[in-house]
Amino acid sequence: MTVATLDKQKVAVQPNNWSKLQRFWARNPALILGIFLVSLVVVIAFMAPSLAPKDPISHDYSARLSPPSSEHLMGTDKFGRDIFSRVLIGTRVDLSIGVISVIFPFIFGILIGMISGYFGGLLDNLLMRVVDINVAFPFYVLVIVILAILGPGVINMYIALILVGWIAYAKIIRGEVLIAKNTEYVLAAQALGYSHWRIMIKHILPNVISPAIIFAMSDVVMCILAGSSLGFLGLGVQAPTPEWGVMIADGREFITSAPWLAIFPGLAIAVVGISFSLLGDGLSSLLRPTDN
Amino acid sequence: MGDILRVENLRTYFKVRGGVVKAVDDVSFTVGDGEVLGLVGESGSGKSMTCRSILRLVPPPGEILSGRIYYQDQDIMTWPENHLVDYRGAQVSMVLQEPMTALNAVHTVGKQIVETILQHESVSQKDAEQRAIDLMRLVGIPAPERRLKEYPHQFSGGMRQRVMIAIALACRPKVLLADEPTTALDVTIQDQIIRLVKDLQEEMGMSVVWVTHDLGVVAQLCDRVAVMYAGRILELCDVIELFENSRHPYTRGLMESVPSGNTRAASKLIPIPGQPPDLLNLEEGCPFRERCRYTVERCQEKDIPLVKVSDKHYSACIRQKELWES
Numbered sequence: 170m171t172v173a174t175l176d177k178q179k180v181a182v183q184p185n186n187w188s189k190l191q192r193f194w195a196r197n198p199a200l201i202l203g204i205f206l207v208s209l210v211v212v213i214a215f216m217a218p219s220l221a222p223k224d225p226i227s228h229d230y231s232a233r234l235s236p237p238s239s240e241h242l243m244g245t246d247k248f249g250r251d252i253f254s255r256v257l258i259g260t261r262v263d264l265s266i267g268v269i270s271v272i273f274p275f276i277f278g279i280l281i282g283m284i285s286g287y288f289g290g291l292l293d294n295l296l297m298r299v300v301d302i303n304v305a306f307p308f309y310v311l312v313i314v315i316l317a318i319l320g321p322g323v324i325n326m327y328i329a330l331i332l333v334g335w336i337a338y339a340k341i342i343r344g345e346v347l348i349a350k351n352t353e354y355v356l357a358a359q360a361l362g363y364s365h366w367r368i369m370i371k372h373i374l375p376n377v378i379s380p381a382i383i384f385a386m387s388d389v390v391m392c393i394l395a396g397s398s399l400g401f402l403g404l405g406v407q408a409p410t411p412e413w414g415v416m417i418a419d420g421r422e423f424i425t426s427a428p429w430l431a432i433f434p435g436l437a438i439a440v441v442g443i444s445f446s447l448l449g450d451g452l453s454s455l456l457r458p459t460d461n
Numbered sequence: 462m463g464d465i466l467r468v469e470n471l472r473t474y475f476k477v478r479g480g481v482v483k484a485v486d487d488v489s490f491t492v493g494d495g496e497v498l499g500l501v502g503e504s505g506s507g508k509s510m511t512c513r514s515i516l517r518l519v520p521p522p523g524e525i526l527s528g529r530i531y532y533q534d535q536d537i538m539t540w541p542e543n544h545l546v547d548y549r550g551a552q553v554s555m556v557l558q559e560p561m562t563a564l565n566a567v568h569t570v571g572k573q574i575v576e577t578i579l580q581h582e583s584v585s586q587k588d589a590e591q592r593a594i595d596l597m598r599l600v601g602i603p604a605p606e607r608r609l610k611e612y613p614h615q616f617s618g619g620m621r622q623r624v625m626i627a628i629a630l631a632c633r634p635k636v637l638l639a640d641e642p643t644t645a646l647d648v649t650i651q652d653q654i655i656r657l658v659k660d661l662q663e664e665m666g667m668s669v670v671w672v673t674h675d676l677g678v679v680a681q682l683c684d685r686v687a688v689m690y691a692g693r694i695l696e697l698c699d700v701i702e703l704f705e706n707s708r709h710p711y712t713r714g715l716m717e718s719v720p721s722g723n724t725r726a727a728s729k730l731i732p733i734p735g736q737p738p739d740l741l742n743l744e745e746g747c748p749f750r751e752r753c754r755y756t757v758e759r760c761q762e763k764d765i766p767l768v769k770v771s772d773k774h775y776s777a778c779i780r781q782k783e784l785w786e787s
Contacts (some may be wrong), residue, residue, distance in 0.1 A: 177604075185710055200473050291522070309710075315477045340466060351520070352562060353557050353558075353562040353563040354562060354563055354564060354565045354566075355561075356518065356557065357555070357557055357564070357625070357628075359516075359518050359549065360516055360549055360550065360554060360557075360566070361549060361550035361553035361554060361555075361577050361579075361580070361628065361629070362545075362546045362547060362548065362549035362550030362580060362581060363546075363550075363576075363580055364546055366582075367580070368656040371568075371576075372565050372568075375568075376565070376566070397725055
């Protein structure tokens, strides 16, 4: 008798979970698709060396500029390097550009935005003038100026992207904190004798962080594009490291005779971009307070 | 009975474009041990700012311009900011008007009570949690062990206000500042909360400053009353004295405009004519003079101080003697 009921329950649980997932999918397909694609990209990035069929750097002059075939899925470049392997390894390079040049600005920007918005006064004024100066220049102009001063290279590219990147987060968070610090729960927290840091970190931050997280998702895409563009210009990642922007730059001269050189790295950028955009979209509708 | 809180000549001004708003203007009062003081007045009369000044939490551009606030005979105006952190919440705590927004939506209710205990006392997490459960039971929240783990949006307005009271009482403060804690609640819940605070106040022997615009609540709860208008106290006396022998036209006007149980259809309510004065650049003289039916020329000459009517009864009306002495 008991066994029978238990069995029934077990049977009942599974479709329940499945229908939960279905409901979630119906409500927020972008999030599920985004999570799936981003995890796929991350897995590829981690497994790239074992997935790549050929050495991405070694030259093979017998197979220069060969079109896509079963031997070379995406063809080869002017040195006979396998494009497919290079795109796979490039996932690693570009993803780390996207992640590193978002995580640091994310942390610095939020910290500065919190302090600026919460304490206000002279400090806020000073920090916001720094922000204004930064905003006055177009993104690429500023990054290229910094790189021109520091000199090209991967580390310098990171420095430039971080120096410019925190601004957006600081602005977003400051605005949110300005609203949040006048809410009743902050007043209540102050009246209960909580310290400023406790109020900022434990009470305000969780309430203001979601726009920054959503922005970070599209920022990953932007940073990958920026990394590619800088690679294309020869200011960031240097050849022969397989980076998508660099690969597109190399393929430029063969765009009519061997278009696969530029098309496949370009596609890779597009796919990663769409994945993170979907994730960002999905998160934004998930974190929007009215939907919870 | 000593005075736990003594406010002397408090002035909290807001410097805004176009002048100065005197939100609290030369306010003095005391709160005795175990006493419930009512702060009565209409919106914008400076009640809330008086409370926030007592905690030194005046939002910019406001600032406490002058005045002394003595807590247990120590002047808190001279204390440094880090000293105030132990004073707020542990010695004097506050319950706010809006229970829907005063709790942080991202933390569980239990976490918010526990956090307050841990902020002020060095007890273990487990002890703090047990105390949170006890507090929730004390304020009449059923099944506290379960509700501890719930988020504010799972509570009704009345239950949230009980949570706010539990948080405010978590460290056994000597003074509770209640800033219109029942205004946002419906009448039956309002009554429950008032009874709850009254019971807890008697049980714990704390003092309460109860801010309200409801004279009915004052009658039910308070020992003494301060009537505020345009940032000033116009009358200060025992609650019975206030209802039986008020010595200020504003207080009398307030009472005439409140419907009572035995109001017959024939006896109409008498409203106070006009609007409260613009607090921006308020001129000298009695702030109520333009709406007062007893106004004479003297009323606008200079600010009128609180004058002793009898023992424990003060009024800021220049004509109180001639009008009501007989």
